[in-house]
Amino acid sequence: xxxxxxxxxxxxxxxxxxxxxxxxxxxxxxxxxxxxxxxxxxxxxxxxxxxxxxxxxxxxxxxxxxxxxxxxxxxxxxxxxxxxxxxxxxxxxxxxxxxxxxxxxxxxxxxxxxxxxxxxxxxxxxxxxxxxxxxxxxxxxxxxxxxxxxxxxxxxxxxxxxxxxxxxxxxxxxxxxxxxxxxxxxxxxxxxxxxxxxxxxxxxxxxxxxxxxxxxxxxxxxxxxxxxxxxxxxxxxxxxxxxxxxxxxxxxxxxxxxxxxxxxxxxxxxxxxxxxxxxxxxxxxxxxxxxxxxxxxxxxxxxxxxxxxxxxxxxxxxxxxxxxxxxxxxxxxxxxxxxxxxxxxxxxxxxxxxxxxxxxxxxxxxxxxxxxxxxxx
Numbered sequence: 001x002x003x004x005x006x007x008x009x010x011x012x013x014x015x016x017x018x019x020x021x022x023x024x025x026x027x028x029x030x031x032x033x034x035x036x037x038x039x040x041x042x043x044x045x046x047x048x049x050x051x052x053x054x055x056x057x058x059x060x061x062x063x064x065x066x067x068x069x070x071x072x073x074x075x076x077x078x079x080x081x082x083x084x085x086x087x088x089x090x091x092x093x094x095x096x097x098x099x100x101x102x103x104x105x106x107x108x109x110x111x112x113x114x115x116x117x118x119x120x121x122x123x124x125x126x127x128x129x130x131x132x133x134x135x136x137x138x139x140x141x142x143x144x145x146x147x148x149x150x151x152x153x154x155x156x157x158x159x160x161x162x163x164x165x166x167x168x169x170x171x172x173x174x175x176x177x178x179x180x181x182x183x184x185x186x187x188x189x190x191x192x193x194x195x196x197x198x199x200x201x202x203x204x205x206x207x208x209x210x211x212x213x214x215x216x217x218x219x220x221x222x223x224x225x226x227x228x229x230x231x232x233x234x235x236x237x238x239x240x241x242x243x244x245x246x247x248x249x250x251x252x253x254x255x256x257x258x259x260x261x262x263x264x265x266x267x268x269x270x271x272x273x274x275x276x277x278x279x280x281x282x283x284x285x286x287x288x289x290x291x292x293x294x295x296x297x298x299x300x301x302x303x304x305x306x307x308x309x310x311x312x313x314x315x316x317x318x319x320x321x322x323x324x325x326x327x328x329x330x331x332x333x334x335x336x337x338x339x340x341x342x343x344x345x346x347x348x349x350x351x352x353x354x355x356x357x358x359x360x361x362x363x364x365x366x367x368x369x370x371x372x373x374x375x376x377x
Contacts, residue, residue: 008036009365014092015040016100016109020047020056021073025286026122029190030101031055032357043090043109045083048073064089080127081148084108084155097368100163103283108159116367119163120188120360123173123283124180128152157181165367167360169284170305188363189308190284191356194349196263197293199341200271208234209331210273212266212287213280215241215257220280220301220322225251227324227331235277238266270294275334278306279327285309288316292348295341299330309351313337315344 015037017030034040034055041060046067049057064086066072066079087105092098095115100106103122111117123130128149157180166185168174177185209228213219221237228235229252237247240260248257261269270276276291276298284305288298292309298316300306310316317337319330 008361009368011096011364011368012094013037013040014043014095014098014112014115016043016090016092016098016102016106018102018104018106019045019076020049020052020061021076022048022051023053025190025284026101026103027052027056028193028286029120029356032191032353032360033099033101034059036357041093043092045086045105046072046076062090077127080152084152097364099364105156107163108156110162116164116370117162118165118167118364118367120167120169121173121177121185122169124176125152125156126283128156129176129180153180164370165363167363170308172304172308173283186363188356188359189351190286191353192286192289192293192348192351194293194345194352197267197270197290197348199295199345200268206272206274208236208273209275209277210269210291211235211237211239211277211279212269212290213237213239215239215244215247217243218280221247222250223322223324223327224277224279225255227327228252228255230324231328231331233331236269236273238269267294270296275299275331277327277331279322282306289348289351292316292344295339295345297334297337297339297344299327299334311347314340315347 015030015033031053038059041062043062045064047061047063066076066082066086083105087108090109092109092112094112098111098115098117100109100117100119102119104125104127107119107121160181160183166177166183168177168185168187169190171187174185174187177183211221211224213221215221224235225247232254235255237255237257238261244257251257270291271294273296276288276296278285278288278298278300281301281304288300288306289309291298292315298310300310300316300318301322302318302320312318317330317334319326
């Protein structure tokens with residue numbers, strides 16, 4: 001981090017995050033806030049301290065009663081109907097500011113009296129509002145879950161009043177907050193570590209295309225596999241997930257599923273690939289920006305956050321339909337185009353850690369001012 005991390009507004013802060021089970025984009029945001037407020041207690045449904053950074057776990061962590069269930073960090077998603085009761089059991093101590101980083105129920109925590117609640121919203125409850133087809137799968141499971149999800153949507157909308165200030169990670173998510181919660185939100189894009197993600201010293205091999213993703217249905221990795229099975233061009237897929245075995249069985253000999261890889265290997269893949277493929281719809285999508293920070297173009301589905309992070313024909317190519325034919329047509333266009341790696345990186349740097357920190361510092365200061373005015377009334 002840079003010196004800007006020293007300029008955070010002074011206040012008694014509490015933090016809330018849905019759960020602590022790994023280090024993904026949401027946890028990178030949380031890590032910055034933990035660095036800013038090292039004494040802040042952290043409230044969460046459940047945690048596996050060994051799965052998160054020292055910065056996050058090195059503070060008082062208050063778990064809900066879900067933590068007492070044996071093996072909970074391996075099967076917590078199946079307990080979604082119990083999440084409202086679990087978040088209700090968390091009682092933050094007195095604070096000037098409560099910051100929730102939420103994609104599920106963290107935004108619904110009840111703040112203490114005279115405390116301004118600022119929610120950095122990755123998306124309104126993803127499992128209830130969006131991608132239900134991909135998450136629920138077969139018709140039998142969908143039939144069972146339909147009334148539960150309807151109740152969760154109602155509860156999620158009703159508890160939106162517990163937030164004083166909403167900040168969305170993209171304009172795509174801002175629209176969801178307006179539609180589902182009938183609340184306004186500002187937009188602060190998540191941080192991308194452009195200091196770590198840099199071009200290599202040389203052009204690299206560039207003899208393969210790359211996907212870096214969780215292997216879950218809504219990411220549409222199967223679409224990319226079908227496309228590359230037809231083209232025969234080498235594709236490397238970095239990531240793990242429940243769909244891994246099915247995807248491996250589907251992949252032809254030109255496609256390599258590399259599983260989980262450490263950050264330094266992922267960085268090497270970014271630097272040496274020809275281009276990054278991003279076939280799903282995301283709320284924001286940090287991976288395309290990490291690839292762009294390394295000077296690499298992206299081929300992406302033209303929906304969601306990618307429309308805000310990729311400049312058509314300057315830093316990437318879009319495709320409009322999620323079909324193998326549309327994807328491969330875009331890949332062929334990208335492969336024939338001459339790309340300016342320096343310009344691609346310059347675009348990615350507008351989403352840097354420093355940009356995020358400066359915007360969040362201003363938002364927190366504004367929230368504290370509003371809170372003090374409210375208390376003074």
